[in-house]
Amino acid sequence: MHVIDAHKLKLxxxxxxxxxxxxxxDGAKNCVVTWKSGRxxxxxxxxxxxxxxxRGTPGLSAPDLPPYRxxxxxxxxxxxxxxxxxxxxxxxxGNGQMTSQSWDSGKYEHCG
Structure with missing residues (x-):
């Protein structure tokens, strides 16, 4: 597998x-992973x-799980x-409130 694109997540x-x-x-499958920055x-x-x-599929999604990396x-x-x-x-x-930011490619791309 080779990295073909990346997007940084900031608030x-x-x-x-x-x-x-x-x-x-890898020539047949795409793979996506969201990796927390080192610190x-x-x-x-x-x-x-x-x-x-x-296109035409419900897609896949996953949260981070222990060890939360x-x-x-x-x-x-x-x-x-x-x-x-x-x-x-x-x-x-610190007050328990959640702040979030999401991103997606917005269109279908990287047609293999």
Whole structure:
């Protein structure tokens, strides 16, 4: 598998990068994973998700699970298909309130 695209997740597009969504391809399958940035790996107050789908499918999504370093990887057969991919972050503040930011490719792309 090779990384073919990536997107950094920040709150409101500013500040530190909390996680990066990576899209990979091996010639037949696409894979997506949302990886927490180094200093946030393992932190439970920062949660991440990842998602991927092809046209006409409900798609796949996954949250981060212990040890809370990444969400995914999710693999989908994408030979001669385009994918829509993305992920999200959710941060629990000191007052217990959640702030989140999500992103997806917005269109089907990277047609294999």
């Amino acid at each position: 409101a597009g500013r500040g530190p990068t909390y996680a990066t969504i990576y899209l990979l391809y 946030y790996a393992g932190e439970k107050w920062l949660r991440v998700t990842t998602q991927i789908k092809t 990444y969400a995914g990887p999710l693999r989908i057969n994408a030979h001669k298909k385009c994918v829509k991919w993305g992920g999200s972050i959710a941060i629990r503040g």
